[in-house]
Amino acid sequence: MSSDNRIVRVIKGRRPKVVVIGGGTGLPVILNSLRKQNADVTAIVTVADDGGSSGIIRNYINVVPPGDIRNVLVSLSDSSPSFLDIFQYRFDSKDAFFAGHAIGNLIIAALTEMRGNIFDAVQTLSTMMNVDGHVFPASNEPLTLNAEFMDGTIAAGETEISGQRKQIKHVWVTDTDTPEETPQAVPPVINAIQEADVIVLGPGSLFTSILPNLMIKNLGEAVCQSHAELIYVCNIMTQKGETERFTDAEHVRVINEHLGGKFVNTVLINSEKVKPGDLDYHKYDEYLLQVKHDFAGLQKQCDCIISDNFLSLHDHGVFHDGDKVATEILNRAFQHINK
Structure with a gap:
C-alpha cells in the first residue's frame, strides 16, 4: 500500500466504502484483501x-442457501484460525444427512430458524465472528434463478441452467415460495449501495453468481441509480454452461444488457497467460478456456480498462490475485472520493 493512499485516508477521515456483489469461490479472496487494505x-x-450442501439444506428446511454466505463471513472474520477451521469443516461421515455438509452451513440454517429470517441470522453471526464489514444476503427469501436460452427454451435452477450447455439469452429471479411476488432486497442492502464509493461485481459466475443479485428489482435499480463507480472484475476462465467461448467484452455486454444501459464504468482484466498444466481440469471441471480479450469491444461497453497480471496459481487452480485486485479497486475509490 502506497504512502499516497494512506494520506488520502487521513485527509478524508474515513475508509473508502466498497460494496462487492456476487457469490461463488472468487469473492472471498477479493473481500479478504480489501479488508486487509482497510476498506x-x-x-x-x-x-x-441450489447446488451442493447449500442446495440439500435448502430442500430439507427451506432456508436461503448458506454456502456462499459462509465463505464470505470467514473472509471478513477476525475470529481465531482454529474457530474458522471448525466453522469451515465439512463432514466426511457416511451418514445420509451429514455427509458433505459444512458445519458453518448448519449453523447458519439453525440461526435462520432461531431469528426467523436469514438477514438477522447473518447479522447475529457477523457479531459472533467479529466480522470487519457487513455481510448482507441479497434477499431475505430464497430465490429461484430462471433462464431463457437463445433457442427459446426456459430452465429454472442454477444446476439445471448450467447443465443445459446452451447459450443463455437472459436470466431473472423469482421468489421460491411465492413466485407471484416480486423479490426485493431489504433496506440495509439498498442503503449500502447508495452510500458506496465503488460497487464491484465479481469475480464469479456471470449468470449464476452476479446477475441473480442485479435481477432483484430494487437492488438492480439502486445500482443503476448510484453515483458510485461500477467496477467489473472479469473472470479469467470461461465457464461450462454459462460463458462458453465468451470474450471479456461479451461478459460486460451481458451485464449492461441486463441492467438496461451502459452502466459498467471500469473493467479489470487479467493479461497473464494461463499455461498448460496451471489448471487441474478434473478438480475444477466447470472451467474451459481462458477468456479472450476484445479491447475494441470493451471500449464500446465501458469507460476504463485496467489490464494487468492478476493471476494467482495455487491448489492446482487459477485464481485472481486478491491483493492486486483490491489495490486497483481502492485506487478507483480514492479517485471517486476526491472528485
Whole structure:
C-alpha cells in the first residue's frame, strides 16, 4: 500500500466504502484483501444457489442457501484460525444427512430458524465472528434463478441452467415460495449501495453468481441509480454452461444488457497467460478456456480498462490475485472520493 493512499485516508477521515456483489469461490479472496487494505466492505451475496450442501439444506428446511454466505463471513472474520477451521469443516461421515455438509452451513440454517429470517441470522453471526464489514444476503427469501436460452427454451435452477450447455439469452429471479411476488432486497442492502464509493461485481459466475443479485428489482435499480463507480472484475476462465467461448467484452455486454444501459464504468482484466498444466481440469471441471480479450469491444461497453497480471496459481487452480485486485479497486475509490 502506497504512502499516497494512506494520506488520502487521513485527509478524508474515513475508509473508502466498497460494496462487492456476487457469490461463488472468487469473492472471498477479493473481500479478504480489501479488508486487509482497510476498506469499509459490504458484501452482498447471492441467495439463488441450489447446488451442493447449500442446495440439500435448502430442500430439507427451506432456508436461503448458506454456502456462499459462509465463505464470505470467514473472509471478513477476525475470529481465531482454529474457530474458522471448525466453522469451515465439512463432514466426511457416511451418514445420509451429514455427509458433505459444512458445519458453518448448519449453523447458519439453525440461526435462520432461531431469528426467523436469514438477514438477522447473518447479522447475529457477523457479531459472533467479529466480522470487519457487513455481510448482507441479497434477499431475505430464497430465490429461484430462471433462464431463457437463445433457442427459446426456459430452465429454472442454477444446476439445471448450467447443465443445459446452451447459450443463455437472459436470466431473472423469482421468489421460491411465492413466485407471484416480486423479490426485493431489504433496506440495509439498498442503503449500502447508495452510500458506496465503488460497487464491484465479481469475480464469479456471470449468470449464476452476479446477475441473480442485479435481477432483484430494487437492488438492480439502486445500482443503476448510484453515483458510485461500477467496477467489473472479469473472470479469467470461461465457464461450462454459462460463458462458453465468451470474450471479456461479451461478459460486460451481458451485464449492461441486463441492467438496461451502459452502466459498467471500469473493467479489470487479467493479461497473464494461463499455461498448460496451471489448471487441474478434473478438480475444477466447470472451467474451459481462458477468456479472450476484445479491447475494441470493451471500449464500446465501458469507460476504463485496467489490464494487468492478476493471476494467482495455487491448489492446482487459477485464481485472481486478491491483493492486486483490491489495490486497483481502492485506487478507483480514492479517485471517486476526491472528485
